[in-house]
Amino acid sequence: MVGRPAVPEVIWARPERAGRGPRPAFSRADIAAAAVRIADTEGLDAVSMRKVAAELGCGTMSLYNYVPRKEDLHELMLDAVSGGYEFPEPSGDWRADLVALAHQARAMMHRHTWVPRLMSPVYGFSPNALRYLEYALSCLDGVDARFGEKMELIAMVNGVVTTYVANEIATAERSRSLPWSEEQENAVRTDYLISQIVTGKYPRMAAGFAEDPGPIDLDGVFDRALSRVLESFDR
């Protein structure tokens, strides 16, 4: 009988290797790497149990010995890409340290554009997520604040990173699964937007778009948002 759970389970609490039986052909790292490879090249929606199994070279249902539910596969993927963080010794300037950490996170999400979609507070306690949290807390060691306040700050930084990167990659990621190009999509959407604006029903939007037609500096927007959040915690 295959040991699928009838009760909630955290995959990290399940031992990777059980005592009995044949030795598993794959490690969790193998499985996560295969899934990440698919997500990176074909998009998150292409990550199916069948495709991951095929990528590993095993039968679909064999995967369920390692990963009881697809959701757990997602958790493996998040943990795997979170293993790439570097945690340098905190400098003493906690704002600079958190900015650096946020930039690492942003870069990681640009490498793995499916990460923001999977980010959820339901996950967030995988081994590498705990390492991340512990490091962020260590950056705040000298700060005179209660634990709850520090966690609020860290959560807010993470929220900003996730939100902004999600925005940055949204249309690009979307167009991946569509039969037309990002440019076509954007053209149609801005055409429609213009058609709405010229109706005169949205005068402030109209004035704004007339006044400010330059391209958006995404890096600047991100850095401003981030530093605003950090400033608001400054004391």
Added chain:
Amino acid sequence: MVGRPAVPEVIWARPERAGRGPRPAFSRADIAAAAVRIADTEGLDAVSMRKVAAELGCGTMSLYNYVPRKEDLHELMLDAVSGGYEFPEPSGDWRADLVALAHQARAMMHRHTWVPRLMSPVYGFSPNALRYLEYALSCLDGVDARFGEKMELIAMVNGVVTTYVANEIATAERSRSLPWSEEQENAVRTDYLISQIVTGKYPRMAAGFAEDPGPIDLDGVFDRALSRVLESFDR
């Protein structure tokens, strides 16, 4: 021949009633209401073309006359619930006005817990979304800032609302589709978390959880985050 698009299309640019042919049996509002009803009672994942069609009392494929792709159905849903906003005359205190707007948005998302999952910058230009943006801009009429700065502020407020409400409802929404209760799920996850913390690998997390075991005041967390963001734009 059914008129499905081979080229990108914005549903709002498509006229609701075409000249020729039998008069449509449903309006977009009917369809959106049916989908919203299903999402509210059974969760977003229960919103399938088949179920919405059944709720309307028509064949599955008939729905595709109104809604070329499922994605457009989502857009209809978002616009429908965005129609419930009230836009009182701006008071002159733009911070208070934006706080009130954010509270309206938060309340709406708590009524329709699937909204944060659908929120994406790809949507965001439906009729009611444009009304929302125009109103938010009107709250900033007296503020001396460029259009781009105002939009950055509004985007940041929206981001905070979406992020925080998503967190607030995540575990509750999740447990809806699972065969066990939210309490069981939480118990298992905190059990695991404790097992990790007692290993001593995460001393700051350990100290924090030991120091501060009280329940989290979600309203307080939200209001603090929001006011921090607004303060950071104050001048």
Added chain:
DNA sequence: GCGCACTACGTACGGTGTACGTAACTAGGA
């Protein structure tokens, strides 16, 4: 060495989005 827990995996079920073909209907142009 025995038994049992484990791995492996084929089959099957119920669900999904939606392409396609056909029939009925109605408004615009002749």
Added chain:
DNA sequence: TCCTAGTTACGTACACCGTACGTAGTGCGC
């Protein structure tokens, strides 16, 4: 007024999904 082209309506079908279940083989702990 009639014709016809564009629409609505919808049944069928396809490819794909997550995964329950059953069976066969494997190797560790006793």
